[in-house]
Amino acid sequence: MASPSLANPAPFDPDARMPAVEWMKRNLFKNAFQSVLTIIVSFAIMSLAWLLFRWGVLDAVFVTNDPQVCREAAGACWAVIGVKHRPMLFGLYPYEEHWRLVLMIVVYLATVVISLWPRFWNLRILVPLWIASVTAITVLMFGGVFGLRYVPSNDWGGLPLTIILFTGTVLIGMPVAVLLALGRRSPLPFARGISVIFIECLRGVPLITILFVAVNVFPLFLPQGMEVNKLLRITVGIAIFFACYQAEVIRGGLQAVPRGQYEAAASINLSYWQTTRRIILPQAMRIALPSITNHIVAAMKNTSFVIIIGLFDILTATSAVMQDPLWRRYYIEAYLFIAFIYLFFGYALSRYARQVEKWINIGRI
């Protein structure tokens, strides 16, 4: 029989099928030192897992309304989520109106799921869809019509606020980012100058500064009596900050499109905008997609900066809720719950981006 190394010249080939025992012998217990390391590390991992399991499952309290029950238990108090989930998820929004927020989240998720499907990538579908769902969400959130109670945007909070900030940031920020990226490469000195100044100035300051300006300084420049909704100002502020970073990412993609593409477009007499829209941008966005996703995920988490201007996004709302003296010692469980929600959305985003990359590779989009 041939020696194993000849029969299988690439010992780390992931496709090579090996019996489990053989695999362990080769990778975990190759010599004495490795075997000792394996035993120590696996002991550490298993005891940690056991501790977590005991804390999180065996000794945990899952359902109770009485904090005393949690106090007597040795493990986690997941019951706090059951007790406090509504103010955590929905902030200061009037308690009896929470169904409107649930409905809002359903409408939102449905709209997003439809929009992410390539078969619906058609402006004649997407534009009416978004107009309809933004209208529906506005009505649900504000109320004041159809017998719904009016809720000012200062009382909005929790997950719906995070969703609105994030979606507003991306919907406003992406087109601005594309324009800035194109402007920075424009042959027109004016467009180039404006874009460079805009990007460099805003990228150079912290997001908090921009939010502060949007909330406290911007109103000073408005004419007497005119007021722009605070939530809108904040969303635009985050969106522009997002756009400045995203613009540089897109510019990277634009630079990677070969010069020959411009020449071919010129030779069939396409105009600047036709070339940009049909030839250059589609390729640049495909190239830049991994980094674009990266910034979108970051933008989702940047929404928690609104704490500084007194809006209660999901993270701030949770911190506020956990001030309750009866339940405050179970903040870890509460934050784990919120972390899970962020993780859910963030992971869904990156899975989707992966899928888009796959579609691109097989030429479906």
Next chain:
Amino acid sequence: MLDTHDTNDAVIKISSLCKWFGQFKVLTDVDLEVRKGERVVICGPSGSGKSTLIRCINRLEEHQSGHIWVNGLEMTDNIKNIEAIRRNIGMVFQSFNLFPHLTVLENLTLGPTLVRQMKKKDADALAMQFLEKVCIPEQAHKYPLQLSGGQQQRVAIARSLCMEPEIMLFDEPTSALDPEMIKEVLDTMIELADSGMTMIVVTHEMGFARTVANNVVLMADGQIVETGPPESFFGNPQHERTRTFLDQILKH
């Protein structure tokens, strides 16, 4: 009103054309006339300015002095002139420059629908007609990178033809191809020449020049060294530079 200029029967007239890349002069006093239906092959060592010359004709490069007239219309900074001239000129590139994110059919119909405002159905029919002409209608729904180099270049030719130009420029159309694919592209070009298309071809394919060209031009160091019909150009070159060039290129 666009300025027109009487260029007799020449569809392209170039006179004392000069171009610099920075300090480096790539074209020096180039004069060239191409009549309707004429096939001109431009050859010469690399760096002699032959690609730059044809790229000036549809303004992929800007010239600094001299004149270019196409159908009596002078190529200037005026965007109207540039568009009017490009409407009559198709171009095929060494590296194909197909749009990789569009299918073959979409590559062909993009210009007709956007620039010539054809209906999608008519543009599709036109595109299929030209794909048949270059013998690859069955590839219409594939993406360019799924095709061989020779097929890609034939798609590129068809894409230019879909704009129904009067003049075709070829910038080393076979230089990026494997030897066995050169023939299929040359055959397509010969067919095009037989249909009466005005063509300017930059190439090292001397066999093509000998059989297809009305006029062969040798460029060296940014200047036209010798011009003549293929019989005299190959059979009895007048200049020493032409003889050394032909020696080098025909030896192997």
